[in-house]
Amino acid sequence: MGAIRPREPAISIASLPGSLPRVTIAETVVHEAIAQGVVDRLVCLSSDDFLGDALWRDKLALTGTNKTLAGALPIASAWNELYEIYKQGNFIYVPNSSNIGRLGPQIAWINARFTFTVAGPLPGTCSGNLMLVPVPGGQWKIWCLSTFLEKLDNQPDVDVLHPVNVTTATNVPHGLVSDEKSNGTASSYYDCVIVGAGTAGLTIAARLKALDISAVTIERDHQIGNSWAKRYTSLRAHTSRNYNQFPYVRVWGPEYPELLSTGDITEGLQRFATLFDLNVWLSTALQKAVWNEQDLQWEVSVLRGDWEQKVFARHLVFATGLGTDFPVMPNLPNKEKFHGTVLHSIEYKNSDLWSGKKGVVVGSANTGHDVAVDMVNAGLSSITMVQRGHTPILPVQMLSAQLNSVYTETRPVELADRLMWGIPTAITRLTIMEAMKLHADEINGRLDLLEQANFKVDREADIMKCRSERRGGHYVDIGGSNMIIAGQIKMKSDSPLVGFTNRGLAFEDGSTLDADVVIFTTGFETNMRLYAGKFLEPDVLERLEDFAGMDSEGETRGLCRPLGRKLGISPDLSQTYIL
Numbered sequence: 001m002g003a004i005r006p007r008e009p010a011i012s013i014a015s016l017p018g019s020l021p022r023v024t025i026a027e028t029v030v031h032e033a034i035a036q037g038v039v040d041r042l043v044c045l046s047s048d049d050f051l052g053d054a055l056w057r058d059k060l061a062l063t064g065t066n067k068t069l070a071g072a073l074p075i076a077s078a079w080n081e082l083y084e085i086y087k088q089g090n091f092i093y094v095p096n097s098s099n100i101g102r103l104g105p106q107i108a109w110i111n112a113r114f115t116f117t118v119a120g121p122l123p124g125t126c127s128g129n130l131m132l133v134p135v136p137g138g139q140w141k142i143w144c145l146s147t148f149l150e151k152l153d154n155q156p157d158v159d160v161l162h163p164v165n166v167t168t169a170t171n172v173p174h175g176l177v178s179d180e181k182s183n184g185t186a187s188s189y190y191d192c193v194i195v196g197a198g199t200a201g202l203t204i205a206a207r208l209k210a211l212d213i214s215a216v217t218i219e220r221d222h223q224i225g226n227s228w229a230k231r232y233t234s235l236r237a238h239t240s241r242n243y244n245q246f247p248y249v250r251v252w253g254p255e256y257p258e259l260l261s262t263g264d265i266t267e268g269l270q271r272f273a274t275l276f277d278l279n280v281w282l283s284t285a286l287q288k289a290v291w292n293e294q295d296l297q298w299e300v301s302v303l304r305g306d307w308e309q310k311v312f313a314r315h316l317v318f319a320t321g322l323g324t325d326f327p328v329m330p331n332l333p334n335k336e337k338f339h340g341t342v343l344h345s346i347e348y349k350n351s352d353l354w355s356g357k358k359g360v361v362v363g364s365a366n367t368g369h370d371v372a373v374d375m376v377n378a379g380l381s382s383i384t385m386v387q388r389g390h391t392p393i394l395p396v397q398m399l400s401a402q403l404n405s406v407y408t409e410t411r412p413v414e415l416a417d418r419l420m421w422g423i424p425t426a427i428t429r430l431t432i433m434e435a436m437k438l439h440a441d442e443i444n445g446r447l448d449l450l451e452q453a454n455f456k457v458d459r460e461a462d463i464m465k466c467r468s469e470r471r472g473g474h475y476v477d478i479g480g481s482n483m484i485i486a487g488q489i490k491m492k493s494d495s496p497l498v499g500f501t502n503r504g505l506a507f508e509d510g511s512t513l514d515a516d517v518v519i520f521t522t523g524f525e526t527n528m529r530l531y532a533g534k535f536l537e538p539d540v541l542e543r544l545e546d547f548a549g550m551d552s553e554g555e556t557r558g559l560c561r562p563l564g565r566k567l568g569i570s571p572d573l574s575q576t577y578i579l
């Protein structure tokens with residue numbers, strides 16, 4: 001094994017370098033010619049080609065990893081140093097790809113796409129995005145640059161995979177790719193074992209299939225999509241339908257609602273696995289994974305029903321989700337004295353049996369609102385939401401408008417991904433905050449009403465901070481705020497929760513709240529390293545990065561980064577380690 005890199009400390013997303021360009025660009029500007037001119041200069045860049053606080057986000061094209069560099073000088077130096085290895089060249093502007101981006105009247109830039117080639121150890125084709133702004137004197141400079149590895153020479157295209165006409169059900173275990181270890185009786189060999197058949201696991205399985213890399217996906221549940229099907233009945237995705245699409249095929253057509261239900265999501269996941277005949281072993285749980293240094297492969301023990309089997313592979317992917325195995329539940333005194341029902345949201349299905357009872361929801365983020373709305377609809381006699389800190393509110397219409405402007409009904413998902421994920425994290429964060437400021441007039445009135453109803457609103461609304469540092473903690477308003485404003489959901493936000501009484505909850509200021517049912521919507525421990533630790537040996541675990549929070553470049557720690565040994569992490573959809 002190689003040297004162990006020290007684990008990266010998490011930093012505050014607010015401290016990332018980067019800013020929005022406060023410039024105006026006339027509608028008549030000839031953006032195509034300007035973009036073409038900058039693309040022609042890409043072969044040899046100097047710091048003068050960039051804004052002082054420019055950003056460059058690379059995805060595998062020139063750095064072999066997921067990396068963001070900041071500042072004109074560091075970017076130009078790295079670009080030119082990397083030329084010594086990769087000889088990046090043949091830069092071609094993608095015809096008709098330029099347009100003017102605007103965020104309100106004072107922020108504007110030109111977008112353009114280009115393609116290029118790399119030589120060096122792994123020659124291939126790449127693509128990139130440019131975001132350009134004018135500076136006094138008439139020059140156009142690069143504000144943001146992003147680059148992506150598209151395809152290695154003489155290798156299949158990861159973005160091309162055709163549906164297979166399958167008749168087999170996906171819950172039938174598929175054949176072994178090879179059985180080098182034991183003639184196909186109890187062991188098998190794959191290039192990659194993927195643990196978990198959710199969105200991330202299935203996407204990776206399909207990507208590997210496109211690259212002709214043999215893989216098996218193991219799923220502990222008896223059907224694909226159960227991690228959604230098992231959650232509470234009223235749950236809907238808060239991100240819009242087209243943002244949720246897989247690569248290769250749109251499993252959710254326009255006949256589906258904009259916000260998919262858990263049933264819709266489960267159906268789509270199953271259809272995707274079937275369409276591409278992905279090799280998924282259901283009812284198969286990971287037991288243990290041991291790295292064999294001599295053979296340079298993993299020995300993966302799995303339990304298929306009651307049959308223990310070993311699978312050998314060079315690569316192991318954890319696509320095991322956002323930590324729902326680790327519900328966070330405050331350890332409050334006197335719980336045993338409470339006469340009512342106490343659940344964490346992971347155990348909660350619906351409120352139908354509690355009509356006429358007093359319901360309390362602890363937590364004021366997405367799930368807290370969903371459960372409180374359920375309680376209103378189920379006719380509980382009183383519903384109170386217990387809120388600790390201030391909660392950012394993002395109207396769903398704003399989120400959908402932003403996602404749908406990139407993930408349109410017709411734009412290929414692969415292209416939308418490049419547009420969305422090429423933008424440096426700091427810029428995405430500032431863009432969301434600016435968009436909320438621009439809609440302040442529409443939003444503020446409602447926020448005032450929420451505050452009058454004793455809901456503590458986080459007016460800063462740093463949604464990306466919530467997403468990246470807490471993986472939650474905000475509310476995408478799909479209707480719950482109205483019920484708080486209307487008084488159907490009461491707020492208890494004036495004093496910290498300190499324990500139970502026999503009739504309900506006790507607060508620091510001596511006040512109490514009667515309850516028959518208390519649902520804790522207090523989230524999950526989302527550092528996947530903890531979960532992976534259940535299956536890995538200590539020396540391997542030591543090499544794993546924490547999967548939580550941002551690193552100093554604004555990349556999710558642990559995501560798509562080389563670790564101590566050749567440890568990397570998943571593409572596309574987060575929540576995944578490739579070991």
Ligand SMILES: Cc1cc2nc3c(=O)[nH]c(=O)nc-3n(C[C@H](O)[C@H](O)[C@H](O)COP(=O)(O)OP(=O)(O)OC[C@H]3O[C@@H](n4cnc5c(N)ncnc54)[C@H](O)[C@@H]3O)c2cc1C
Nearest residue numbers: 196197198199200219220227237238239285286320321575
């Ligand atoms: C309440 C809630 C609402 C959410 N809403 C949204 C939303 O609106 N939009 C959005 O983009 N994201 C949302 N998310 C995040 C969402 O979980 C992810 O986007 C998506 O499900 C991630 O997919 P995944 O494949 O990483 O994980 P999952 O879908 O959780 O899949 C993980 C799979 O791994 C399997 N597994 C785990 N351990 C093992 C093991 N030891 N052996 C074998 N199999 C195993 C599980 O059974 C599961 O099938 C939400 C999350 C929650 C909890």
